[in-house]
Amino acid sequence: MGSGLRYPALMQEIVIQRPDDWHLHLRDGAMLRAVLPETTRHFARAIIMPNLVPPVVTAKDAAAYRDRILAALPEGATFQPLMTLYLTEGTDPADVAAAAASGLVKAVKLYPAGATTNSQSGVRDLTRVMPVLEKMADIGLPLCTHGEVTDAQVDIFDREAVFIDTVLAPLRRRLPELRVVMEHITTEEGVAYAAEAGDGLAATITTHHLILNRNHILAGGIRPHYYCLPVAKREKHRLALRKAATSGSPRYFLGTDSAPHVDALKEHACGCAGCFTATNTMALLAHVFEEEGALDRLEGFASRHGPAFYRLPVNDGTLRLVKRAEPCIWPEKIASDAGPVTVFNPGFPVLWHVLP
Numbered sequence: 001m002g003s004g005l006r007y008p009a010l011m012q013e014i015v016i017q018r019p020d021d022w023h024l025h026l027r028d029g030a031m032l033r034a035v036l037p038e039t040t041r042h043f044a045r046a047i048i049m050p051n052l053v054p055p056v057v058t059a060k061d062a063a064a065y066r067d068r069i070l071a072a073l074p075e076g077a078t079f080q081p082l083m084t085l086y087l088t089e090g091t092d093p094a095d096v097a098a099a100a101a102s103g104l105v106k107a108v109k110l111y112p113a114g115a116t117t118n119s120q121s122g123v124r125d126l127t128r129v130m131p132v133l134e135k136m137a138d139i140g141l142p143l144c145t146h147g148e149v150t151d152a153q154v155d156i157f158d159r160e161a162v163f164i165d166t167v168l169a170p171l172r173r174r175l176p177e178l179r180v181v182m183e184h185i186t187t188e189e190g191v192a193y194a195a196e197a198g199d200g201l202a203a204t205i206t207t208h209h210l211i212l213n214r215n216h217i218l219a220g221g222i223r224p225h226y227y228c229l230p231v232a233k234r235e236k237h238r239l240a241l242r243k244a245a246t247s248g249s250p251r252y253f254l255g256t257d258s259a260p261h262v263d264a265l266k267e268h269a270c271g272c273a274g275c276f277t278a279t280n281t282m283a284l285l286a287h288v289f290e291e292e293g294a295l296d297r298l299e300g301f302a303s304r305h306g307p308a309f310y311r312l313p314v315n316d317g318t319l320r321l322v323k324r325a326e327p328c329i330w331p332e333k334i335a336s337d338a339g340p341v342t343v344f345n346p347g348f349p350v351l352w353h354v355l356p
């Protein structure tokens with residue numbers, strides 16, 4: 001190499017199997033139309049969260065919602081929405097079983113009532129949904145959990161760890177065959193619980209929880225666009241999540257929890273919870289995995305461990321990411337007929353670009 005060689009514009013390149021998002025909020029109507037292209041640009045499939053108002057409770061609701069998503073797809077997009085049902089105390093086990101048997105529904109979502117956005121119709125008393133959970137255990141249909149207790153006495157930063165001890169662990173002792181996804185884990189306790197569990201349990205990790213700790217939300221002024229649930233925790237927890245995501249363990253995979261809310265409701269006296277990361281997740285993940293010296297493990301996290309857990313094939317097709325000298329530029333906001341949605345801003349330059 002001659003000493004006169006200029007630093008090349010293309011510094012590095014990786015190619016991975018096309019990724020999936022195992023936890024996504026698409027909403028409905030104008031918001032659905034605005035945010036769907038942000039996901040379909042890079043992702044082949046996504047587990048679609050059912051917390052609409054009213055929620056997606058029955059197989060019929062899920063089929064209608066799937067059809068609205070398919071109708072909103074951008075020209076030429078190949079994207080498969082993987083539907084979920086919102087578990088309520090009135091859910092019919094036979095309806096769940098039929099929805100799973102037909103291939104329509106890939107999971108059922110547990111929201112403890114009051115835990116997060118649109119969770120009012122969720123579960124107050126787990127004993128009332130045991131017949132549904134028993135049916136799911138029988139047929140191997142995963143339960144996705146928003147793993148936070150809602151007890152006002154429990155500090156918001158402890159709600160995940162308390163959920164594991166008082167809800168998840170007892171449930172799994174009672175129904176060991178139930179397949180469970182701990183959604184958007186945010187703590188070292190969550191990482192450790194998933195690490196010790198068997199093949200019947202996995203955990204999703206978001207992009208933003210690999211980047212944020214609670215100081216980012218609260219120090220030097222309140223940053224509403226960094227507020228989500230479960231709320232970002234102390235730095236030691238962020239480091240535990242990074243270690244888990246980049247470990248190569250199939251127990252952990254990507255669920256962005258990209259959760260659009262219009263700016264008027266984020267920048268509000270009582271702001272909504274949710275970070276909108278669909279637009280830039282893959283570039284941010286390449287940045288994080290490179291920082292951890294684990295670029296070779298990004299494909300497992302984003303494209304392989306999820307399908308293995310959900311017993312689906314890995315996608316055809318690939319995604320190419322290149323590192324350049326110039327940072328990536330994303331739109332600051334995505335416009336929708338419901339109002340603008342702010343794209344997650346990591347607060348540092350990202351040199352990884354996803355090629356079309």
Ligand SMILES: NC(=O)N[C@@H](CC(=O)O)C(=O)O
Nearest residue numbers: 025116117228229259273274
């Ligand atoms: N994560 C969030 O902060 N918000 C999600 C709900 C959820 O996944 O808990 C939303 O629907 O806005």
Ligand SMILES: [Zn+2]
Nearest residue numbers: 116146229230
């Ligand atoms: Zn949640």
Ligand SMILES: [Zn+2]
Nearest residue numbers: 025049257259
């Ligand atoms: Zn979510």
